[in-house]
Amino acid sequence: METLSPQQKTTPTRWYIQIGKIVLLLLLGFVGIVVLFFTAYFGYYLWLGKYGDATTQQELAKSFQENFTISPELRGAASASVVTQPIASLIHDHNPRFGNPDATVTIVAFIDFECPFCQRAYPTFERIKETYSPATQIIFKHFPIESIHPHARKASLAAQCAHEQGKFWEYYNLVFTEKKLDEESLFSYALKLRLNTRQFNTCVDTEKYAAAIDQDFQDGLTVGVRGTPTYIINQQKLEGSVPLSAWDDAIVQSLQQ
Numbered sequence: 136m137e138t139l140s141p142q143q144k145t146t147p148t149r150w151y152i153q154i155g156k157i158v159l160l161l162l163l164g165f166v167g168i169v170v171l172f173f174t175a176y177f178g179y180y181l182w183l184g185k186y187g188d189a190t191t192q193q194e195l196a197k198s199f200q201e202n203f204t205i206s207p208e209l210r211g212a213a214s215a216s217v218v219t220q221p222i223a224s225l226i227h228d229h230n231p232r233f234g235n236p237d238a239t240v241t242i243v244a245f246i247d248f249e250c251p252f253c254q255r256a257y258p259t260f261e262r263i264k265e266t267y268s269p270a271t272q273i274i275f276k277h278f279p280i281e282s283i284h285p286h287a288r289k290a291s292l293a294a295q296c297a298h299e300q301g302k303f304w305e306y307y308n309l310v311f312t313e314k315k316l317d318e319e320s321l322f323s324y325a326l327k328l329r330l331n332t333r334q335f336n337t338c339v340d341t342e343k344y345a346a347a348i349d350q351d352f353q354d355g356l357t358v359g360v361r362g363t364p365t366y367i368i369n370q371q372k373l374e375g376s377v378p379l380s381a382w383d384d385a386i387v388q389s390l391q392q
Contacts, residue, residue, distance in 0.1 A: 202375035204250045205362035206280045218358045218370050225354045225367075229295065229347040231275040231303040234268040240369055240389045243274045245355045247363040248291060248310050249284035256364050256376035257311040263382050270390060275303070276351040278363050286316035289339075291348050293321040296338035302328045 222241050234242075244260070246253050264273060277295070279287030290310055297306035309324040310316070325335040338344070358367065366373040369389045373381065 202252055203362055204252050204280060207282055209361045216372055218367050218372055220358050222369065226274050227350060229344065231298050233264055233273040233304060234271050236272055238270055238272045240271045240386060241274060242271055243276060243367040245276045245278040245360050245363055245365040247279050247284055247287045249287040249316055250363040252376045253364045254311060259379055262379060267386055276354060277348045278352055278355045278360060280363065290316050290321060292342055292344060293339050295344035295347060296335050297325065297330060299338060300330050302330060
């Protein structure tokens with residue numbers, strides 16, 4: 136029987152070691168390229184965010200914001216999680232309400248009808264209205280961010296005119312379910328709700344509730360609202376399209392106080 140020399144016995148082992156080294160080097164090289172690419176990509180966007188023009192910065196802010204539309208004019212403003220102003224100071228006769236007026240928990244909702252995150256938050260907020268209406272009072276506040284949502288103010292005016300005829304929440308539902316804010320659609324919602332269309336059209340065309348919407352927006356600035364959606368539960372502030380669990384925690388905490 137032929138006997139293998141020590142050198143012959145170690146050859147296969149050395150062959151596999153060499154292959155393993157090559158594979159490892161290839162993997163390390165690939166990882167290095169990926170890291171380099173994403174570092175350069177991220178650095179490029181940081182540079183754009185700092186030195187790009189206003190339009191570019193606005194688009195970047197929008198793309199990096201996952202749950203919350205920040206008003207460009209209020210970007211960088213500090214936002215406290217607790218509101219110190221009395222909630223009663225935010226409630227005016229023109230504000231639509233839902234729920235129990237004698238409830239110990241008040242939810243103030245600052246909404247922009249054109250805000251994509253208000254749209255995303257709509258189903259969750261509907262569940263909150265249905266679940267907690269016996270124990271809470273919900274106050275609606277208009278916060279149209281006109282610089283980036285050109286149709287928001289008109290939608291607010293129309294919704295407030297529907298409120299004049301006792302149909303605010305029905306109109307609110309149509310805006311978020313139909314998802315169209317052109318002038319023709321805004322007037323078609325009034326037809327669907329069988330509003331007095333002459334009264335509604337005059338109300339919208341004359342911007343009858345412009346001062347009320349301006350008051351809501353100013354109230355938002357007073358309590359540190361930076362964008363939409365923003366909710367104030369008694370004194371606690373929630374920003375953005377938050378999960379149902381966060382709502383439950385905040386409301387239960389307020390009920391226990």
